[in-house]
Amino acid sequence: MSRPRIGVDADGVVVNWNDKAAELMGLAERWGAWGPPEWDTLEKLNKKAFDLLWEEPLLSEMFREAAPLPNALETLQELSKVADVWIVSSRPGGAWAATKSWLRRHDVEVKGVRLVEGWREKAGVVKALGLRAFIDDKEETVRDLHSKGVLSFLMERNYNKGMDYPQRLRVRDLPSFKRKLERLGVIARGDE
Numbered sequence: 001m002s003r004p005r006i007g008v009d010a011d012g013v014v015v016n017w018n019d020k021a022a023e024l025m026g027l028a029e030r031w032g033a034w035g036p037p038e039w040d041t042l043e044k045l046n047k048k049a050f051d052l053l054w055e056e057p058l059l060s061e062m063f064r065e066a067a068p069l070p071n072a073l074e075t076l077q078e079l080s081k082v083a084d085v086w087i088v089s090s091r092p093g094g095a096w097a098a099t100k101s102w103l104r105r106h107d108v109e110v111k112g113v114r115l116v117e118g119w120r121e122k123a124g125v126v127k128a129l130g131l132r133a134f135i136d137d138k139e140e141t142v143r144d145l146h147s148k149g150v151l152s153f154l155m156e157r158n159y160n161k162g163m164d165y166p167q168r169l170r171v172r173d174l175p176s177f178k179r180k181l182e183r184l185g186v187i188a189r190g191d192e
Contacts, residue, residue: 003084004187005111005131010089010099012137013069013155013174014076018042020066024058025049038159054092063091063098064105073106075174082187084111088125088134090141091115123148133186135177139163151186153177 011017018039025046043050053062079085087110091099096115103113114125119141126134126145133151136142139160145152146169154160154170155177171177181187 003082004133005084005086005129006079006181006187007086007088007126007129007131007134008076008079008110008174009134009136009138009141009155010087010091011066012039012157013135014072014087015063015102016067016069017062020062021050021053024053024062038157040159056094059092059094060098063095064101066102068106069173072174073108075178076108076110079178079187080109080111082189083181086111086129086131087113088122088129088131089113089115090117090119090122090138092117120144123150126150133181135171135174139165142169151184153180 008014021039021042025042026049027042027045052058076085089099093115099113099115103110112129114129116122116125119138122136122141123144127148127150131150133153134142134145135153135155136145137155137157137160139154142152142154142165152169154163154165155174156170156172171180178187182189
């Protein structure tokens with residue numbers, strides 16, 4: 001029997017992009033223990049510094065050095081035992097080497113990685129890969145995938161909490177995504 005194929009976005013789902021972005025923008029000290037706001041607010045606070053994140057050398061540093069979100073690495077390893085996991089993420093083409101470096105440094109083994117230039121490209125890639133389920137933190141992406149018949153879960157973040165998306169398809173973190181996939185029978189339980 002073939003293994004199920006599932007997809008995971010990188011930034012905001014596996015990778016703590018916000019903290020590294022705030023640090024590189026020179027804003028990290030401003031919030032102390034509370035941590036920086038989400039990416040959409042960072043962009044509004046300092047558009048010029050935010051735009052510089054997408055140019056070298058900051059681009060590579062951001063995608064190579066950002067920390068993983070809590071429990072993300074362990075959950076990716078658990079998911080990889082029962083499914084073929086693909087990372088499909090919207091990142092600029094120049095981030096490919098930094099992305100691969102991040103995965104190696106954190107000893108993350110997945111079936112494959114696909115980087116797309118924008119969220120609109122994700123659905124085509126997800127469908128072409130035959131992914132049964134996908135998790136993302138962007139409203140537009142989950143709506144697009146859902147409309148194309150992909151079981152799409154929304155990772156709750158401050159910037160998408162007001163979104164009108166079914167509660168049963170919302171998750172707090174990657175471990176809760178895994179548990180929902182197990183309950184729905186998309187993947188086998190890791191202990192079986």
